[in-house]
Amino acid sequence: xxxxxxxxxxxxxxxxxxxxxxxxxxxxxxxxxxxxxxxxxxxxxxxxxxxxxxxxxxxxxxxxxxxxxxxxxxxxxxxxxxxxxxxxxxxxxxxxxxxxxxxxxxxxxxxxxxxxxxxxxxxxxxxxxxxxxxxxxxxxxxxxxxxxxxxxxxxxxxxxxxxxxxxxxxxxxxxxxxxxxxxxxxxxxxxxxxxxxxxxxxxxxxxxxxxxxxxxxxxxxxxxxxxxxx
Amino acid sequence: xxxxxxxxxxxxxxxxxxxxxxxxxxxxxxxxxxxxxxxxxxxxxxxxxxxxxxxxxxxxxxxxxxxxxxxxxxxxxxxxxxxxxxxxxxxxxxxxxxxxxxxxxxxxxxxxxxxxxxxxxxxxxxxxxxxxxxxxxxxxxxxxxxxxxxxxxxxxxxx
Numbered sequence: 001x002x003x004x005x006x007x008x009x010x011x012x013x014x015x016x017x018x019x020x021x022x023x024x025x026x027x028x029x030x031x032x033x034x035x036x037x038x039x040x041x042x043x044x045x046x047x048x049x050x051x052x053x054x055x056x057x058x059x060x061x062x063x064x065x066x067x068x069x070x071x072x073x074x075x076x077x078x079x080x081x082x083x084x085x086x087x088x089x090x091x092x093x094x095x096x097x098x099x100x101x102x103x104x105x106x107x108x109x110x111x112x113x114x115x116x117x118x119x120x121x122x123x124x125x126x127x128x129x130x131x132x133x134x135x136x137x138x139x140x141x142x143x144x145x146x147x148x149x150x151x152x153x154x155x156x157x158x159x160x161x162x163x164x165x166x167x168x169x170x171x172x173x174x175x176x177x178x179x180x181x182x183x184x185x186x187x188x189x190x191x192x193x194x195x196x197x198x199x200x201x202x203x204x205x206x207x208x209x210x211x212x213x214x215x216x217x218x219x220x221x222x223x224x225x226x227x228x229x230x
Numbered sequence: 231x232x233x234x235x236x237x238x239x240x241x242x243x244x245x246x247x248x249x250x251x252x253x254x255x256x257x258x259x260x261x262x263x264x265x266x267x268x269x270x271x272x273x274x275x276x277x278x279x280x281x282x283x284x285x286x287x288x289x290x291x292x293x294x295x296x297x298x299x300x301x302x303x304x305x306x307x308x309x310x311x312x313x314x315x316x317x318x319x320x321x322x323x324x325x326x327x328x329x330x331x332x333x334x335x336x337x338x339x340x341x342x343x344x345x346x347x348x349x350x351x352x353x354x355x356x357x358x359x360x361x362x363x364x365x366x367x368x369x370x371x372x373x374x375x376x377x378x379x380x381x382x383x384x385x386x387x388x389x
Contacts, residue, residue, distance in 0.1 A: 017246040024253040031260030042284030043354065043382040046370075088363075107362060164364025171363045172279040172385055179283035197282055218371070219364045 044175070081157045082146075083115040083217070084139075085122055086174055088163035107167035108132065112139055112174070116146075117156065132170075140177050144193055147182065147209040157213035164219030181210030272356070273298040273306050279359035281385040292342070293335040293351035295328075295378075301358040303365030315368045324369070328353075328376035352380035 087110045094102045113122035125142050126135035147153045158178050162171055182193040183205030202208050276298055298306040305313035305324060314320030335351045353373050357366045370381055
């Protein structure tokens with residue numbers, strides 16, 4: 001092993017850094033492009049009904065304590081459950097609008113109603129005179145009021161009865177509002193509700209309000225392949 | 231690491247070693263966080279809806295079937311076409327696909343020695359936010375017919 005030695009200098013061994021750096025950058029770019037922060041994804045849990053053994057909602061013997069919505073095969077018993085009805089904009093409602101606007105609006109909520117367990121007729125929560133955010137706000141307010149006014153309201157099951165044409169996005173946001181939990185704080189003799197999200201923990205509050213059981217109702221006109229009539 | 235000025239004029243070379251260190255650190259980070267298994271289950275083109283009441287992922291479930299639904303109500307599965315929830319043929323195809331998957335999952339669970347894993351299989355529905363509610367419901371009821379008992383709807387948490 002002959003060492004090259006410059007006259008009068010120390011040994012000058014240098015790694016070829018530049019090609020290594022090139023490779024490192026290539027690798028870096030590859031991993032940046034394949035990066036997928038899966039932890040950003042969360043889920044909504046649910047159970048399907050076991051065959052011939054319909055289980056009462058929320059009393060599923062599941063290991064986690066998380067109550068789960070279940071698909072209901074029979075129409076909800078309106079004498080017990082509260083029904084949130086979401087109607088969707090269809091092409092018919094949007095006749096006369098130009099194509100671009102129609103594409104934007106079809107599948108958005110047209111009206112949201114709440115059918116309370118003992119009421120004869122559903123109450124209108126919002127319609128198209130409100131924009132989407134206002135409508136959601138109104139629904140949240142209504143549900144809050146129900147929670148405050150009735151101490152047992154958290155036990156009431158909610159069924160979301162939605163038009164089949166409603167976009168998944170809006171359905172999830174309605175579900176989200178129904179499942180929102182509120183912490184109760186006493187501020188100056190008045191009860192103040194705080195929405196529990198990532199910044200708060202349930203155990204920080206003495207009392208927590210929120211609907212535990214939220215189920216989905218089959219949309220009307222769902223194709224049934226087992227039924228030869230359709 | 232004091233690098234004295236190199237003797238003799240224009241041969242000023244930038245010191246690349248710290249840069250290389252940083253780059254290698256970054257590579258390590260991305261290598262560790264990358265998840266290749268999920269890449270064929272998670273379809274990037276699907277835009278999930280946003281919900282705040284959703285709960286974090288549960289890692290204890292062994293057998294998970296990912297179902298990606300695009301904005302037209304069709305299932306996106308590699309190697310399969312026309313898995314459309316809106317047509318009768320599509321639904322029949324989805325049903326046979328689901329039962330095949332369930333059968334495989336059950337066989338794998340039966341083979342595993344861990345008794346606790348039994349019955350721990352679920353479907354994860356990643357539906358595009360522009361899909362319709364009836365498509366999602368249809369898919370869930372097809373899963374029900376196939377024999378799945380647990381489902382999850384994937385959503386995006388608001389960061």
